[in-house]
Amino acid sequence: MTTLKDIAKAAGVSHATVSRVVNNGPKVGPVLRDKIHKLIIEMGYRPNANARALVTNKSTTIGVVIPDVSDPFFATLANGIDKVSRQQNMQLLISTGSLSAESEREAINLLLERRCETIVIHSKKIADDELITLFKAHPHFVLIDRYIADIKDRCVWLDNNEGGKIAARHLLALKHRQFACITSTFDIDDPKLRLAGFVDELAKANITFDSKNLVSAEPTLQGGEIAAQTLLASGQDFSAIFVYNDAMAIGAISTLEDNGYSVPKDVSIIGFDDVLLARYSRPKLTTLQYPIDLMAQHAAQLALRNSQEPRIATNKLKFIPQLIKRESTSTYFK
Amino acid sequence: MTTLKDIAKAAGVSHATVSRVVNNGPKVGPVLRDKIHKLIIEMGYRPNANARALVTNKSTTIGVVIPDVSDPFFATLANGIDKVSRQQNMQLLISTGSLSAESEREAINLLLERRCETIVIHSKKIADDELITLFKAHPHFVLIDRYIADIKDRCVWLDNNEGGKIAARHLLALKHRQFACITSTFDIDDPKLRLAGFVDELAKANITFDSKNLVSAEPTLQGGEIAAQTLLASGQDFSAIFVYNDAMAIGAISTLEDNGYSVPKDVSIIGFDDVLLARYSRPKLTTLQYPIDLMAQHAAQLALRNSQEPRIATNKLKFIPQLIKRESTSTYFK
DNA sequence: GTGAAAGCGCTAACAT
DNA sequence: ATGTTAGCGCTTTCAC
Numbered sequence: 001m002t003t004l005k006d007i008a009k010a011a012g013v014s015h016a017t018v019s020r021v022v023n024n025g026p027k028v029g030p031v032l033r034d035k036i037h038k039l040i041i042e043m044g045y046r047p048n049a050n051a052r053a054l055v056t057n058k059s060t061t062i063g064v065v066i067p068d069v070s071d072p073f074f075a076t077l078a079n080g081i082d083k084v085s086r087q088q089n090m091q092l093l094i095s096t097g098s099l100s101a102e103s104e105r106e107a108i109n110l111l112l113e114r115r116c117e118t119i120v121i122h123s124k125k126i127a128d129d130e131l132i133t134l135f136k137a138h139p140h141f142v143l144i145d146r147y148i149a150d151i152k153d154r155c156v157w158l159d160n161n162e163g164g165k166i167a168a169r170h171l172l173a174l175k176h177r178q179f180a181c182i183t184s185t186f187d188i189d190d191p192k193l194r195l196a197g198f199v200d201e202l203a204k205a206n207i208t209f210d211s212k213n214l215v216s217a218e219p220t221l222q223g224g225e226i227a228a229q230t231l232l233a234s235g236q237d238f239s240a241i242f243v244y245n246d247a248m249a250i251g252a253i254s255t256l257e258d259n260g261y262s263v264p265k266d267v268s269i270i271g272f273d274d275v276l277l278a279r280y281s282r283p284k285l286t287t288l289q290y291p292i293d294l295m296a297q298h299a300a301q302l303a304l305r306n307s308q309e310p311r312i313a314t315n316k317l318k319f320i321p322q323l324i325k326r327e328s329t330s331t332y333f334k
Numbered sequence: 335m336t337t338l339k340d341i342a343k344a345a346g347v348s349h350a351t352v353s354r355v356v357n358n359g360p361k362v363g364p365v366l367r368d369k370i371h372k373l374i375i376e377m378g379y380r381p382n383a384n385a386r387a388l389v390t391n392k393s394t395t396i397g398v399v400i401p402d403v404s405d406p407f408f409a410t411l412a413n414g415i416d417k418v419s420r421q422q423n424m425q426l427l428i429s430t431g432s433l434s435a436e437s438e439r440e441a442i443n444l445l446l447e448r449r450c451e452t453i454v455i456h457s458k459k460i461a462d463d464e465l466i467t468l469f470k471a472h473p474h475f476v477l478i479d480r481y482i483a484d485i486k487d488r489c490v491w492l493d494n495n496e497g498g499k500i501a502a503r504h505l506l507a508l509k510h511r512q513f514a515c516i517t518s519t520f521d522i523d524d525p526k527l528r529l530a531g532f533v534d535e536l537a538k539a540n541i542t543f544d545s546k547n548l549v550s551a552e553p554t555l556q557g558g559e560i561a562a563q564t565l566l567a568s569g570q571d572f573s574a575i576f577v578y579n580d581a582m583a584i585g586a587i588s589t590l591e592d593n594g595y596s597v598p599k600d601v602s603i604i605g606f607d608d609v610l611l612a613r614y615s616r617p618k619l620t621t622l623q624y625p626i627d628l629m630a631q632h633a634a635q636l637a638l639r640n641s642q643e644p645r646i647a648t649n650k651l652k653f654i655p656q657l658i659k660r661e662s663t664s665t666y667f668k
Numbered sequence: 669g670t671g672a673a674a675g676c677g678c679t680a681a682c683a684t
Numbered sequence: 685a686t687g688t689t690a691g692c693g694c695t696t697t698c699a700c
Binding site for chain 4: 337338339349350353354356357359381382384385386387388389390
């Protein structure tokens with residue numbers, strides 16, 4: 001590849017001068033400037049970002065750790081970060097790692113080696129303690145979708161508990177009194193928090209949630225189908241189901257309708273996340289919106305701000321899911 | 335950040351020795367090796383990838399140019415590339431650029447500056463000629479989702495024309511004889527090719543496609559809804575619709591059912607792409623599978639192979655969409 | 669086995 | 685306004 005020196009040689013000047021032209025630096029005569037510009041185009045010169053990063057100690061790169069690019073949720077997250085990256089003339093470096101703490105750690109390390117300006121981390125497996133240590137050592141890290149009290153000004157998170165409460169209030173307002181829940185078997189906090197919020201809000205209305213009406217499965221469409229089958233087989237009574245996420249909710253609806261139940265006539269269903277699918281399913285899914293795109297943008301901004309002095313933390317950190325009322329819930333009357 | 339020199343100083347050795355340890359190089363005594371290893375952990379040393387890239391002229395980075403990370407199609411594409419990157423211990427650098435040739439160009443340039451080992455490019459806007467020049471200059475580029483004869487051994491593409499033919503054959507086999515098409519207004523080759531294949535295959539069966547039954551709209555769910563309305567309003571007769579993509583197909587179904595038509599009883603619908611949605615829509619969508627994940631993996635492998643001598647091009651380059659028969663098409667009888 | 673030294677391509681301070 | 689120089693952190697000869 002053409003280098004600064006090549007251009008300098010061709011122009012008969014020092015490479016410092018070429019550098020000035022490339023960076024729109026001052027103090028270069030207009031004649032020379034033009035000549036060099038022409039040569040740059042002609043010879044197809046592209047500055048070497050690695051060399052630049054080395055000397056300036058700036059990589060113009062923003063890293064993101066997510067489990068999987070293809071999952072729509074994470075794709076949206078990455079896209080949110082990309083939006084603010086572009087706006088700041090930075091680039092997105094994605095490091096996928098999941099399933100295990102080890103692979104999350106590895107993903108972070110790779111980004112560290114790249115000397116990313118800042119890193120937005122989605123981590124569910126690494127323990128709190130380790131994350132705290134890591135974040136203390138790296139002020140330019142930001143945690144997304146997880147709240148850890150010790151580093152709370154570095155966390156951009158959704159109030160899952162409140163989400164559960166909102167779901168409960170919605171169903172309660174529709175006169176439902178007998179509930180079932182479908183939750184996720186995954187060992188992370190989110191399902192527990194959502195469920196706890198839901199049950200607590202029920203309790204406030206003097207309704208004790210019967211744990212016989214709680215079923216767990218994998219947080220997928222198939223998981224939702226299976227969970228609904230289990231629920232049906234149990235013979236328990238309920239008129240509304242709070243489901244861990246939209247995929248499961250749509251699976252549950254599918255099973256319910258296959259078994260002669262109509263949604264929402266016979267059973268109301270409320271999901272969580274508001275993925276694309278929720279809008280296109282039939283009936284359209286009532287759900288709680290997880291504003292991941294917005295959260296990712298905030299996280300990126302916070303991260304970028306944290307990567308430069310002075311640190312100012314004015315960003316919004318906690319997000320509340322919003323009820324999106326569609327067609328899968330309706331008033332109970334019998 | 336800790337550097338090689340820091341470690342060297344702490345260990346009382348030269349930084350060359352530390353470098354050898356870091357890279358598992360030969361000729362380092364076991365005692366020293368251990369001591370240095372310990373210091374590396376202790377001091378939290380991470381090699382600077384930028385410095386490495388500079389001296390080795392290898393960035394261990396694979397770049398990808400796509401319009402948008404959040405679109406499930408491109409997310410899947412990126413994920414396919416990520417899979418082979420990880421496998422090769424490389425990292426994914428995403429450069430988003432779309433809408434205009436200018437922004438695609440810019441996205442490519444940014445990746446060029448990063449000195450990516452190789453770049454997989456999805457470009458719909460840059461003209462053939464320019465792309466050809468670019469590819470000749472950069473042997474490590476690979477083009478995905480587009481076929482250009484002059485650089486055909488660098489293109490990983492889907493035979494859209496054949497896809498249209500397969501759709502026609504399927505509908506013909508189901509005894510349909512009157513067709514409508516919904517296509518995309520986007521000025522790219524794909525919709526034209528799909529349509530041409532469809533119409534050609536019809537012609538082979540002695541059926542002339544009536545261009546009055548062709549409607550274009552944006553390739554989105556809303557576009558599909560609008561297109562179907564237009565089709566309905568036209569009062570034309572048809573028993574089957576070939577739709578540009580799944581999103582439009584699902585939109586069209588929605589409009590059709592809202593207007594009292596049942597799919598597939600009254601009208602058969604066939605989509606294109608086989609996105610996640612296709613499996614979850616009601617009725618489940620019959621469609622042509624776009625194996626983008628697989629294609630992306632092949633593209634990445636081809637790219638990686640092209641980036642190192644000797645160049646061997648044994649990869650599969652052309653992909654044929656596969657018919658996925660679900661519930662939105664059925665036999666015509668009246 | 670280990671160290672000294674050069675140099676990757678660039679920026680930035682310092683000369684002129 | 686332009687050139688000279690040092691050095692970013694690293695790998696890689698080449699000596700010893």
